[in-house]
Amino acid sequence: MLRKIAQPAGTRDTRPIAQDLKAVSDITGLPWLYxxxxxxxxxxxxxYVVHASLDCNTxxxxxxxxxRxxxxxxxxxxRWQNAWRGDDGY
Structure with a gap:
């Protein structure tokens, strides 16, 4: 599922964000660096760097x-002034 990045009112940002890292690479035409x-x-x-990590399999x-x-x-x-919770959506 792709969604737009939150952006200030009056601006237009079409960069995709998704859990499917390959889809992001395919859509942007940019490779993931590792x-x-x-x-x-x-x-x-x-x-402002979009980053991700793979699952830890060990x-x-x-x-x-x-x-910050x-x-x-x-x-x-x-959003960053509250204690972290696993279900906080951030």
Missing amino acids: SDFKAGDIVVHDP DAMRLSTDL FVAASERTDP
């Missing part, structure tokens, strides 16, 4: 964290 990460590696990217633990920084003078997104 690397072979090792335990202890850290990945840092721009907040007994190894995968830990993920989300750090914003200038004190900027308004923060209220």
Whole structure:
């Protein structure tokens, strides 16, 4: 299922987002880039980078964290001010 990215009023953004990574690649004509990460590696990217990961098929633990920084003078997104829940939709 493809859906549009949330966007500010008055703008038009037609980039697709889907759980089907191949469909996103086919529609955009762009390949997914990947690397072979090792335990202890850290990945840092721009907040506008669409990213994904494959399922972990081993007994190894995968830990993920989300750090966001914003200038004190900027308004923060209220969605990120609540504790995370597995069913919160984000």
